[in-house]
Amino acid sequence: MSYSEEISSMLNELLEKNYDAEKGYKLAADKVKDKNLQNFFAARAQERYDFGHELKSEIRNFGEAPSDGSSLAGDTHRSWMNLKASLSNDTDEAVLEEAIRGEKAAVEEYEKVLKKSEIPASTGNILMKQKNAIVAALNEVKTLEKQA
Numbered sequence: 001m002s003y004s005e006e007i008s009s010m011l012n013e014l015l016e017k018n019y020d021a022e023k024g025y026k027l028a029a030d031k032v033k034d035k036n037l038q039n040f041f042a043a044r045a046q047e048r049y050d051f052g053h054e055l056k057s058e059i060r061n062f063g064e065a066p067s068d069g070s071s072l073a074g075d076t077h078r079s080w081m082n083l084k085a086s087l088s089n090d091t092d093e094a095v096l097e098e099a100i101r102g103e104k105a106a107v108e109e110y111e112k113v114l115k116k117s118e119i120p121a122s123t124g125n126i127l128m129k130q131k132n133a134i135v136a137a138l139n140e141v142k143t144l145e146k147q148a
Helices: 003-031 035-061 072-087 091-114 121-147
Strands: none
Touching: 003 035, 003 091, 003 121, 035 091, 035 121, 091 121
């Protein structure tokens, strides 16, 4: 695997995770009852959509094709979120718990890629900015869960 293929492969994995997160946040916005949570989740979905476009551009810079679908793990997570929300008495709290779980996993994925020494500085800067935004969203979700 060439240098550009290896980096593009890592970025495509993150791209799929962002597709997953965008779909998950759209689902969360539909599931929760609280208007503030609906707005929060809709904003996070848009943020992940934007992250996806940044990653697509970066992948194309390496001369590779961006992924165009979500992952099996993401599809499974959304199914679990649907089931958990349907079984829970407090749908908002259940959805917040799943959002926390998803954001923690996203931070770990970004950190794994950022540890790779072959990531160019420009790509690293994009990934660090996105990871920091995810950490901020994670902290906000944790605060929202405490208030729920």
